Amino acid sequence: MVGEVLWSLRSACPIPSRLSPHADEVQEWLLDRLPRWGFPLDAEAMSRLDRAGFARYAGRLYPDASEPDLRTVTALFTWFFLVDDACDGPDRLPAEQIRVLRAGVLTLLHDGPRRRHPGFGGPLRRLLVEAWRTPRRRMPARWRLRFADAVGDHLDGTRREAVAKESGRAPGVGEYVSLRRATSAAYVSYPLIEFVGDRTLPDAVYHHPLLHQIRVLGNDLLSWYNDLASMERDRTTSGGHNLVLALATERNVPVDAAVELVGERWRDTMVRFQAQRAAVPSFGPGLDEAVTAHLDGVANAVRGTIDWTLESARYPTHPHP
Template sequence: MTTGEVLWALRAECPIPARLSPHADRVQQWLLGLLPELGLPLDEAALHRLARGGFARYAGRLYPDASEADLRVLTALFTWFFLVDDACDGPHRLDPAQIRALRDGTLALLHGGPRLRHGGLTGPLRRLLVLAWREPRRRMPARWRLRFADAVARHLDGTWREAVNKETARRPSVGEYVELRRETSAAEVSYPLVEFVSGRPLPDPVYHHPLLRQVARTGNDLLSWYNDIASLDRDRATSGGHNLVLATQAEWGVSTAEAVDRVAERWRESMRQFEALRAAVPSFGPALDEAVTDHLDGVAYAVRGTIDWTLESARYPTNA
């Protein structure tokens, strides 16, 4: 099977139903009007690429019940993370010191608010994050804001470690890569946003319950490994081995096709585990069960939404 055929086969096997916000396409048009106003250097070709990337549709698949106003917030946040990803992983990528400064500047804004400035986060990226963070900062309690900022810190720390590996030509083993990928994927950043949409933040002991953490970690693996198969052609040239297919190929000395098959089979096994884990989550009482269900659904939508968006977005070589 070709890589594309594997991606479509895994989509057909995914038991999670697909959903999409009815506001997604309108919010995508809003985004395309917003970005030039923030000072991003976007010519017509760049705007076309952003339009075909469909970041609002990605957010709309992960948060299908969000209001149109909240989907704008989520789309702005998603766009910020994709722009940061491009800055850290593109042909003119930031070096590790610059990524560390970006991390520090981002956390200064998330913790201290828009009046606190830091040299690591400036210009259009800062303006976009200020805009995107305004409503979550206003509406959500301090414990949620801290949890979200901690997730962002872990993501950017992982991005920094990957950059260090690339600079030193260090290729991770499969085990090392799986752990690092859980940070660089930003899935853990997306999970608290379920509570922003629902307005029902989970208490920390529930959010960090071992079984819920295992569900979240397995969902993270599923969306990350699917993405690795989709981005294989691009990553082969730019990732320095930071792709589960490439790490599997190197560790086991197999062909690319065999490595893709092994990753796909690992994905299938993790999907079976994911479904069993979700079914095993206990009741936390009538005051919390609805919020817990929202959280579990949000993790599942992140998996299925990543699959569907990957197959429609021009961000990946098979759809460009």
């Protein structure tokens, strides 16, 4: 059932599929670098990371990035996935430890690598120091603040989810959708569109209500697709933090029926997403090209998540029906 819906939504997605020509080379670079950052990875763990294909995910979201920039965003993506693994599952970090981790991460992003925080060290810190070096040097202060705010919001969402799991309280649909927008890290990926394109949108444009709404819809589309793909795993580990499971509980329907409901919700949201992209006004000849690149990047995040989810070993296999 889930596999059929995943492939049906892929077929219904009007956004073209794209992939960087550098993706596989950058994946090899990542596997070479991870042990140098101090991660204790045996052959099985390295194989699992290779099959997950984080560079291919980054390459689908930023298909026009130069190879050096794709290395940077791949390193950042890998950091977020490793943090996600540490914060999820049966051996997850407690909420208080996530709060301390967040404080340490924000200290590094705001103040640079020379400022240390007792809650953040080891290989994860070394990886983030490496990944943050180029954006910190190249991007203006307003962009760095925008990125750090997105990271802070993401980690706070991760902490709030951990608190809910520790209390054993499953969220309702409305609460879950709001929290999922933070835990997905989509809002972290959006400023990186400006980084790889070497163009920074003014704050007034970036935070324009219509552009903000398009980013929200894009976040929902990629998050709900991911929820469908991870639903079977989430049934035992998520404490109800999955849109399928939240809908099944709130509407008192079987999980298979909730899968269909999520598929319908996704299709309706895609129609709104496309309509709102088409309704974006002109911001003037000096900005329209950058705005178009930004909107294309948000769309790439949706389609890239779909394609990568179906090819990555990180998720259960969903063969084409």
